[in-house]
Amino acid sequence: MAPPDVTDRDVRAAGTALLSGRLTAGHEVESFEREFADWHGARHAVTVNSAASALFAVLSCAGVRGEVLVPSFTWAATANAVVAAGAVPVWVDIDPDTLGMSPRAAAAAIGPRTEAVLCVHYAGHPCRVAELSGLCERHGLLLVEDSAEAAGARQGGRLTGTFGTGCFSFYPTKNMTTGEGGMVLTDDPGIASAVRTLRAHGMRPVPGSPYPWRKEAVVAGFNFRMPEPLAAVGRRQLERLTGMNERRRAVAALLDSALADFGDRLRPHGELPGFHHVYQMYVIRLADPSIRDGLVAGLRAAGVEASVHFDPPVHRHRFYRERFPAGPAELPVTDDLARRVVTLPMHARLTDRAALRIASSLGRALETGVTR
Structure with a gap:
């Protein structure tokens, strides 16, 4: 990955x-x-x-x-x-x-x-x-x-x-x-x-x-x-850190462009104005969280090493929910996004061709019902 x-x-x-x-x-x-x-x-x-x-x-x-x-x-x-x-x-x-x-x-x-x-x-x-x-x-x-x-x-x-x-x-x-x-x-x-x-x-x-x-x-x-x-x-x-980061940013830009075709079904975790993103991970958030786990499984079956970062969030790990519990509604944004995020492969040696294959595999998974 x-x-x-x-x-x-x-x-x-x-x-x-x-x-x-x-x-x-x-x-x-x-x-x-x-x-x-x-x-x-x-x-x-x-x-x-x-x-x-x-x-x-x-x-x-x-x-x-x-x-x-x-x-x-x-x-x-x-x-x-x-x-x-x-x-x-x-x-x-x-x-x-x-x-x-x-x-x-x-x-x-x-x-x-x-x-x-x-x-x-x-x-x-x-x-x-x-x-x-x-x-x-x-x-x-x-x-x-x-x-x-x-x-x-x-x-x-x-x-x-x-x-x-x-x-x-x-x-x-x-x-x-x-x-x-x-x-x-x-x-x-x-x-x-x-x-x-x-x-x-x-x-x-x-x-x-x-x-x-x-x-x-x-x-x-x-x-x-x-x-x-x-x-x-x-x-x-x-x-080489600057050069490796610039390659990550170039891959992210390519993925951003390719994923734009999916409209409001997903949203990349992109760079905000005034910030410089170095894309240690390339993360998308799904409009429909119910398809997330099926989508990740489908991508993995297609040879794309997708994953999730982070679900469950730490306050829901056994040790922390028992000893340092959060209230049921204290972290609404965290709990919501943990159900929606997907991590796609990202590294400095990822080729343009491989990046486009990732986007294509994601599209097929969304369109063919692998997510269900």
Whole structure:
């Protein structure tokens, strides 16, 4: 559905790092962090082993233990990080156009125990993060951006992950990949330092010791480190990120045009004015939700790897509905869109011919009754 765009140069970079004799905490990691920060115009970037670890590390290191506003229309890792850090997720409905957190709903959800807002940039399109940033500034709240699906996306010319503390994923389906991996992006030196400590078992050099091997735990940490070969791949991927995103945008434009023939039966999750969509996923919403599951099954039977992101939304997962329940009518937009969305194949190596075949298969599924 979304194979990674890995080149021979990426493979050679990983091989060179493997043969270097330094497989962790070395030049490639340091360079990748510096280059990723520079690419975004940020002061600090810290590699970790996943975006989930990045989210957890930021919330934990920031000392967030109260309530965190979070959307339910996301992968479970977003909410998992909140709970793992010892905080309480408070569900916030999404904007029907960006499919990210609604600033109006977020404002209404702020209470005396609210400490942070964790927004998600869905499928490569930024949420209304500029508005959320202003909301957080007015209320003294930490803003954390789950930018796992949005490397290179922008609102008003500003890159996602730079409005608050950004958390990125380099999973194989993302806009750039290291296989597994993630990054924390921040202008706060305190957060950067704390995350570096947490990712390395909570260890720091013993103050005043002349011996570099003397270290002590200053926090109960973890091994969240990114290996050198993966960082080497990440550096080469970052060099091509703009080009890979532009190819995704070109594929999306082709699909948009082809799907226009289906009229009001479906609507692509397209780019809004003032935003820059990088199409980590290509998502459509159906006018008739009753045909959705049959349509996806029909496309798969025809060899098109369609899927759904995300149904059920997180507040309806067993763990969360039992421990952090939402009211029956609290998230109407989330619940409605979760029944309507379909994800079509999208990646930087998708050819025009393959994209048109996807559109044609979708049309046949709609017209021949496979959806029933």
